[in-house]
Amino acid sequence: xxxxxxxxxxxxxxxxxxxxxxxxxxxxxxxxxxxxxxxxxxxxxxxxxxxxxxxxxxxxxxxxxxxxxxxxxxxxxxxxxxxxxxxxxxxxxxxxxxxxxxxxxxxxxxxxxxxxxxxxxxxxxxxxxxxxxxxxxxxxxxxxxxxxxxxxxxxxxxxxxxxxxxxxxxxxxxxxxxxxxxxxxxxxxxxxxxxxxxxxxxxxxxxxxxxxxxxxxxxxxxxxxxxxxxxxxxxxxxxxxxxxxxxxxxxxxxxxxxxxxxxxxxxxxxxxxxxxxxxxxxxxxxxxxxxxxxxxxxxxxxxxxxxxxxxxxxxxxxxxxxxxxxxxxxxxxxxxxxxxxxxxxxxxxxxxxxxxxxxxxxxxxxxxxxxxxxxxxxxxxxxxxxxxxxxxxxxxxxxxxxxxxxxxxxxxxxxxxx
Ligand code: UD1
Numbered sequence: 001x002x003x004x005x006x007x008x009x010x011x012x013x014x015x016x017x018x019x020x021x022x023x024x025x026x027x028x029x030x031x032x033x034x035x036x037x038x039x040x041x042x043x044x045x046x047x048x049x050x051x052x053x054x055x056x057x058x059x060x061x062x063x064x065x066x067x068x069x070x071x072x073x074x075x076x077x078x079x080x081x082x083x084x085x086x087x088x089x090x091x092x093x094x095x096x097x098x099x100x101x102x103x104x105x106x107x108x109x110x111x112x113x114x115x116x117x118x119x120x121x122x123x124x125x126x127x128x129x130x131x132x133x134x135x136x137x138x139x140x141x142x143x144x145x146x147x148x149x150x151x152x153x154x155x156x157x158x159x160x161x162x163x164x165x166x167x168x169x170x171x172x173x174x175x176x177x178x179x180x181x182x183x184x185x186x187x188x189x190x191x192x193x194x195x196x197x198x199x200x201x202x203x204x205x206x207x208x209x210x211x212x213x214x215x216x217x218x219x220x221x222x223x224x225x226x227x228x229x230x231x232x233x234x235x236x237x238x239x240x241x242x243x244x245x246x247x248x249x250x251x252x253x254x255x256x257x258x259x260x261x262x263x264x265x266x267x268x269x270x271x272x273x274x275x276x277x278x279x280x281x282x283x284x285x286x287x288x289x290x291x292x293x294x295x296x297x298x299x300x301x302x303x304x305x306x307x308x309x310x311x312x313x314x315x316x317x318x319x320x321x322x323x324x325x326x327x328x329x330x331x332x333x334x335x336x337x338x339x340x341x342x343x344x345x346x347x348x349x350x351x352x353x354x355x356x357x358x359x360x361x362x363x364x365x366x367x368x369x370x371x372x373x374x375x376x377x378x379x380x381x382x383x384x385x386x387x388x389x390x391x392x393x394x395x396x397x398x399x400x401x402x403x404x405x406x407x408x409x410x411x412x413x414x415x416x417x418x
Contacts, residue, residue: 003390004403007412008362008383011248014409016239018254019045019400020070021232024191026094027168028198028229029053032062032074033101034176035202037224039074044229048397052092056084060098076224079106086112086143092397096124097165099145100173103136109147113140118333118369126166130157134170134177154179154218162187162298167214168195174216175204183214189299190259194230201225233259234305235399236281237267238374241309242406244272244285245316245382250409252281262302266294270313291319291356296326308334308375315343316382317356324351334372337365341379341387362387370398377402381411390418 020043030053032039044050046066054064061078082102089095089112102109114124128145132138134157136149154177157170167187172195174181186192188210196209202225205217236255243250244267257264257276267283268274271290275282291314296304304327314321315338325331332352335345340363344355362385367373373395380387389395392415395402403413 001418002392002415003388003418004377004392005414005416006362006377006380006387006389008360008380008385008387010246010381010410010412012243012246012250012381012409012411013248015251015253016405016409018231018236018252018256019043020229021045021191021194021256022047022049022398023164023234024194025050025229026053027097027165027172027191027195028227029057029074030097030101031172031195031198031202032057032076032224033060033098034105034172035222035224036076036079039224040226041072041074042070042228043231044072045232045400047400048393049092049094052088053094056088056095056098059083059085059088060102082106082108082110084109084111089114093122094165096127097169099127099147100131100169103131103147103149104152104173104176107149109145111145111147113143113145118330121329126159126161126163127169130159130166130170131173133157134173134181152177154181154216156182156184158184159186164189164192167192171196171199171206171214171216174218175199175202175206175222177218179218181216181218183216184212186212186214187298188212190230190233190256198225198227201227230259231256233263234303236260237263237303237306238309238378238399240267240272240281240283241306241313242378242381243283244270244289244313245378247285249282249284252283253279255279255281257281262300263306266292266302266310270317289313289317289356291317291321293322295324298327304328304331305371307331308371309378311335311345311352311354312338312375312378312382314354315345315357315360315379317354319356321354321356322351323354326350333368334375337368337372337376338379340365341383343379359384361385364388364390367391367394370394374399374402377406381406381413
């Protein structure tokens with residue numbers, strides 16, 4: 001196991017290039033199951049979650065090769081396989097994304113039921129209910145979702161809760177279904193739009209992506225396509241949070257500005273000065289962060305995936321802020337660790353009340369999930385003295401070369417073996 005050792009208190013400065021979006025690459029990699037052939041995919045980030053997905057695809061008859069110039073070559077070869085094993089699914093919940101494509105293309109899917117995780121129960125009942133509505137025969141037995149169908153049928157799917165991967169799973173399944181599927185209360189996330197663009201390149205007929213109602217007219221066949229995945233709005237937001245906490249001046253390159261409106265508004269309220277162009281942001285922080293309240297919501301609201309990082313900034317704000325988490329029931333695991341660094345936070349139901357302190361002090365802390373890890377790194381960068389962030393395998397699941405990129409921004413951060 002590895003840890004990060006951080007000497008805090010240094011202002012960040014320099015340029016950082018944002019990587020491909022994990023949450024876009026994962027559904028796009030699942031969608032290759034919908035058509036045989038060769039795909040050249042650009043901007044697939046090199047992350048643990050991506051290598052897990054590529055391993056899972058391999059067990060489903062899809063080979064991959066990482067080429068130079070950031071190109072991943074994918075080849076779908078064996079269309080007979082349909083089982084996503086517990087061993088892989090348990091390490092990454094997004095494995096559920098292969099369910100829709102397998103069922104639509106191969107008529108059969110056996111996907112391990114993802115368990116709970118640190119941030120909440122995270123059921124997949126809505127994925128299953130929607131696919132049943134489209135005519136799939138689904139049993140949950142021995143820890144597996146066992147699904148069969150002759151041909152999926154277009155249907156009106158009205159999601160009770162906005163679900164990102166649920167919307168993506170149904171959009172992929174519907175692309176090869178008979179007739180038209182209307183997805184109501186669909187997720188409007190930018191990654192859903194990116195997946196729709198990829199599917200359209202494959203020949204799918206989709207309208208309404210990015211709105212609450214998506215319509216998919218099934219086609220009998222799709223074809224492989226080359227594509228460049230969008231860049232990561234959460235990674236970009238994480239670097240903004242880092243400079244908001246430490247002070248300094250950084251420039252984000254390859255930044256998906258179009259997908260970051262609510263996050264940019266919030267950072268502007270905090271006092272981060274930003275010069276925003278189409279795909280870059282120069283961010284300057286030269287004062288104490290202003291205390292702000294925030295509530296996480298489905299897109300276009302403030303993302304739950306930025307909640308922990310924003311909280312790290314608020315621990316150093318000039319007043320009292322309230323952060324309310326609406327998406328996941330248990331996404332405050334970072335709170336007790338931030339407190340070990342001197343943060344003043346009280347939890348009440350789904351809200352955290354944070355009183356900004358003058359300083360944080362370095363400490364040994366433990367990462368519990370992906371975004372919580374980023375929050376602890378941000379706090380450590382701003383804290384006085386040395387911190388050690390343990391269990392950083394969570395961080396490596398979702399941030400490409402995070403420590404390397406921070407070092408290039410003048411942070412004093414190194415990776416060591418435990
Ligand atoms: C995706 C993102 C994750 C982000 C989350 C919310 C990917 C790979 N992951 O996760 O980074 O934090 O969106 O923006 O894109 N729910 C149900 N039943 C279901 C499905 C979901 O009750 O069948 C609930 C969940 O428990 C949660 C809420 O719906 O409370 C939203 O979850 P969802 O949007 O599905 O999250 P993911 O797609 O898993």
